[in-house]
Amino acid sequence: MLLKVFVFLVLGSVAVKSQQPTFNDDVLGLIFFKAGLQDPNAKLQSWSEDDNDPCNWVGIKCDPTTYRVTELHLDGLSLSGHVGRGLLRLQFLKVVSLSNNNLTGTIGAELSSIGSLQVLDLSGNDLSGSIPEEFFWQCGSLKSVSLARNNLSGQIPGSLSSCWGLAEFNFSYNQISGQLPSGIWYLRSLQSIDVYGNLLEGDIPEGIGNLYDLRHLNLGNNRFSGRLPGDIGSCSLLKYVDFSENYFSGSLPDSMRKLVSCTRISLRGNSLRGQVPGWFGELTSLESLDLSANQFYGRVPYSLGNLQSLKELNLSMNQFTGKVPSWMFSVSFDQVLRVLDLSSNGFYGEIPSKLGVLSSLVFFNMSRNRLFGSIPSTIGELKATQVVDLSDNMLNGSIPSEIGAAVSLKVLVLQRNFLSGKIPTQIVNCSSLTTLILSENNLSGSIPTAFPNLSNLEYVDLSLNDLTGSLPKELANLSQLVFFNISHNHLHGELPLGGFFNTIPTSSVSGNPSLCGSVVNRSCPAVHPKPIVLNPNSSDSIGGSSRDHPRKKIVLSISALVSIGAAAFIVIGVIAITILNIHVRSxxxxxxxxxxxxxxxxxxxxxxxxxxxxxxxxxxxxxxxxxxxxxxxxxxxxxxxxxxxxxxxxxxxxxxxxxxxxxxxxxxxxxxxxxxxxxxxxxxxxxxxxxxxxxxxxxxxxxxxxxxVPSGNLYKHLHDGPDGSYLSWQQRFNIILGMAKGLAYLHQMNIIHYNLKSTNILVDSSGEAKVGDYGLARLLPTLDRCVLSSKIQSALGYMAPEFACKTVKITEKCDVYGFGVLVLEVITGKRPVEYMEDDVVVLTDMVRGALGDGRVEECVDESLRNNFPAEEAIPVIKLGLICASQVPSNRPGMEEVVNILELIKCPSDGNGKERFE
Known part of the structure; x- marks a missing residue:
């Protein structure tokens, strides 16, 4: 084999002069290609250099007449290594598909010159570097190229514009930057363009209207700006249009009304404004319309009711006003509509009673509006619905018992309304329920005893209501539970033992004075047998008169009985707890x-x-x-x-x-x-x-x-036990600097943390800070700040104010805000928000006020009061306040923060104070 490969290397430049079956050319080319791969599952075991031709090999297709290899399909085989030059030998190769493997390295410029290549698919690998400019110099036969889901950088080569026969290209989910080459609008054969999820920027070049055959256009999740292309209506065959998550502004181009073949339009997450034009109702092929997170205002046009093929309608996070459109709940939608999201607008009025006609609805969200009235009982007719969110409205009345008929329900969110009455016992019929949020209402009564039957529950918030009674002990059996908040109610009795409740945070049960158990540090009253009452006038057991030492006999008898009963009770309790512990551990x-x-x-x-x-x-x-x-x-x-x-x-x-x-x-x-x-x-x-x-x-x-990281998190060092008192000023400064360097590197890699808090900062054995849990929000399907705020509620006090603003983009400056709060937490030793008996203290406000009063040194942790350099501490505090500014543009970048901290630590002019004063 090695000899054959050597011969191939020496003679590799010899051109094929005949179409006769010179089989060794294809065999040697593929064997050489295989030599550059790692095949952990032996999928290419059938590839043998001893065969006359490779036509029976895995992944190979040959021309039935010439027996020359025409197609190579090795998708999803867990192959690693690089794409070698061996494929250059296959002069009749038309299709190369190596998607969803673990291939690394860069893209060779010669790949596009393989044989008569028409299709190249390298998507779903770990290829890096830029796409070579010369890659598209010899692309006369190329019709389809996909480099999606890799780690490519650099710019889109201008040479792409010379591929006259190209029908589709997909560069999505990479880190490609720069602008779109304007020449691509002259590739009249183009039918599909996909560059979703990159770093492309600038205005969209004019001329897209030349692409009369264009059917798929996806420019979403980039940094494009300016207006939407005015001539897009000339692409009359377009079926899929995605301009989402960019910086487009202005109104919608009127030419869009010509896109009558379009089935999906997504404009989510831009700065588009104006009233939604009525001509949307003419696009009767639409199945999905997403206008969310823009600045559209006014009433929703009635003409949208003509879109009887519509499966998804998302108008959330805009400035729409008026009554809830009743036509959305008409029979014309009852067969198809699956997603209806009207959240974060200015809609008012009652939820239409005909809600139940939307029998195909899977996702229903009308949260953060001005709805009033009661929840219609027809909600129980939503048999297919999995998510219902009506939070942050003015709804009153009780939760209808018919909710139990919504058997597919997984997420029910009704927080921050004026709901009263009991939690309906019928809710336990929603056996798929994973998330139940009923907090901040006026609910009363007890938690249903059958509540523990909801075995899939993960996230429960019943806080800030008027609930009474005790907690069902069986709640400890909810194995999926990760959050259970019953704080600020009137519950009593012992907390459940075992499972999640062994480590439930104190904050999740606070505000219930009658709850007892180790978590709330309150012993439960012992249950003793009913005491025996002795008649002091009766005779004693030996017939003597009770008047002889009557008091002494009574005291001894009761004392003995109580002692015996208490001892028996303790023994039984110890045995029971031991058995319970053994059971839980086993x-x-x-x-x-x-x-x-x-x-x-x-x-x-x-x-x-x-x-x-x-x-x-x-x-x-x-x-x-x-x-x-x-x-x-x-x-x-x-x-x-x-x-x-x-x-x-x-x-x-x-x-x-x-x-x-x-x-x-x-x-x-x-x-x-x-x-x-x-x-x-x-x-x-x-x-x-x-x-x-x-x-x-x-x-x-x-x-x-x-x-x-063995030494635990920053929260533990600052707030749990005596450890915080041993953090010297130098250790704290190093932690702050380490956090800054870690965040700066993340931002350099275009990653926003989203979830900064002291529990996500680890401290290693040498005192170095390590930022953890970064980038996890990227695993969610959309960067929905509502989802994030519910998943990161423990980050209260660290979250930037723009997180609550529906029209502001989330950027790295959110991390800078959280970092600023962390700086103040490290220096003061206080939590971002602390709840006193009759007050709530916000750390940033406290420090800012102290600075204004000239008392900023009093904010430093008491354990450091007499042992810290004010010339370093005060500038760092000021830096923390600047980072935690309410206005994002006032916050510095993390690279600048690192430079400032290093200047404070080693000032070139003898002090680091001038920059902050």
Whole structure:
């Protein structure tokens, strides 16, 4: 074989002069190509250099007459390595499809000159670098090229405009920057353009109207600006248009009314404004219309009711006003509409009673409007609906008992209304329910006793109501639970024991003075047997008169009986608790053992068995040690947050890792997009960032495997126990600087953290700060700030004010705000928001007020009062306040923050104060 490959290398430049079956050309070319690959699953085992032709090899198609290779299909085989030059030998190759593998390296300029290449698909790999300018110099026969879902950078080559026969190109989900080459509008054969999810910018060049055959246009999730192309209506065959998540402004071009063949239009997340034109009702082929997160205003045109093929209508986060359009709840929509999102607008009035006619509805959101009246009982007729969100309105009345008939319901959000009455017992019929948020209403009565039957519950918030009664003990059996908030009610009795309730945060049960248990640090009253009352006038047991020492006999008798009863009670309690602990631990270990048995293929990297899922370790051993430190063992739980629960476990090589079990499965992206995002995060390496070591995927379980940082998080060092008092000024300064460097690197990689808080900052054994949990919001299907705010509620006090503003884009400046709050938390030792008996103290306001009064030094942590350099501390405090400015444009970038901190630490002019005064 080596000899044949050597011959091929020496003679590789010899051209094929005949179409006779010179089989060794194709065989040697493919064998040489295979030599550059790693094939962990032996999928290419049939490829043998001893064969006369490769036509029976896996992934190969040949011309039946000439026996020359015409197509190469090796999609999804877990191949790694690089795309070698061996393919250049296959002069009759028309199709090369290597998608969804683990190929690395750069794209060779010679690839487009392979044979008579018509189709090239390298999507879903780890290719990097830029697309060479000369890649499209010889593309006369090329009709389709897909480089999607890689890590490509640089710009789109201008030479693309010379591919006259090109019908489609897909460069989506990369990091390509620059502008669109204006010459592409002259490629009259183009039918599909997809550059979604890159860093492209600038105005859209004029001339798109020349593409009369264009059917698919996706420019979403970039940085384009200016107006939408005015001549887009000339592309009359367009079926799919996506301009979402850019910076487009102005009104909609009138020519769009000509797009009568279009089935999907997405303009989400721009700065488009004006009233929605009535001609939308003429686009009767529309199946999906998304105008969300813009600045449209006025009433929704009645003509939209003509769109009887519409399956998705999203008008959320605009400035629409008027009554809730009744035509949206008409019989004409009852067969097709699946998504209706009118949230975050100015709609008012009652929810139409004909809600039930939308029998196909899956997602229904009318939150953050001005709705009043009661929830119609017809909500129970929504048999297919999985998500209902009516939060942040003025709804009153009770939750209708008919809600129990909505059997597909998974998410029910009714918080911040004026609902009263009891939680209907019929809600337990919604057996698929994972999220139930009823907080900030006037609900009364007790939690239904059958509530624990909702075994899929993950997220429950019943806080700030008037609920009474005790908690069902069986709530401890809810194994999926990650959040349960009953604070500020009138509940009483003992908290459930076991499961999630062993580690429930105090804040989730506070404001219920009659609750007892270890979590609230309040002992439950002992239950003693009813005391025996002795008649002091009766005779004693030996017939003597009770008048002889009557008081002494009574006291001794009662004392003895109570002592015996108490002793028996304590013994029984100890035995019961011991048995309960044994049961909980054995159940936990059994579950962990079951997980291990079901994760047998964790020892490989990667694996794709559909029975066990797919594990990928970016480096090192993937074999886990069982036993006391078994995978996902409850005993090894480190903590939990909005995105998941974290466990510690040991690899076979003795290295400890932290495993995050994600709890956003119902919101997670598809496997391909999930893996793409995770692989991108896995390539991030910085001294001040927690490294992502690998991941595990099944449709129902996703794990992220991180390096283990043994010294705990910053919150623990600042607020839990005496540890905070041992953080010196120098240690605190180094932590602040480390956080800044980690964030600056993330922003350099175009990653926004979104979830900064002290529990997500780890401190290693040398005192270095490591930022963790970065980029997890990228795993959600859309960067919906409403979803994020519900998943990151524990970040209260760290979240920038623009997070609550529907018209402002979320940028790196949100992270800068959170960093500013963290700076103040590190220096003062106080939490971002602290609840006093009759007041709420916001850290930024407190420090800002102290600075204005000339008392800023009093804000420094008491443990440092007599041992900190004011010439460093005061500038750092001022920097923290600047970063936490209410106005995003006033906040510096993180690179500038790093430079300022280093100047404070080592000032070139002897002090670092001038910049902040």
């Amino acid at each position: 159940t936990s270990r059994a579950a962990a053992a079951l997980m291990l048995s079901g994760a047998e293929d964790f020892s490989g990297s990667p694996t794709n068995d559909s029975k066990y899922g797919k594990l990928v370790m970016f480096s090192g051993d993937a074999d886990f040690v069982a036993g006391a430190n078994a995978l996902l063992n409850k005993d090894c739980e480190l903590g939990h947050g909005g995105f998941g629960v974290v466990y510690r476990t040991i690899l076979r090589d003795g290295r400890a890792v932290a495993i995050k079990k994600l709890t956003v499965s119902s919101l997670i992206k598809s496997q391909l997009e999930f893996e793409r995002e995770v692989r991108t995060l896995g390539k991030i390496r910085h001294h001040n960032l927690v490294a992502l070591e690998g991941y595990y995927w099944t449709p129902s379980l996703q794990l992220l495997i991180y390096e283990f």
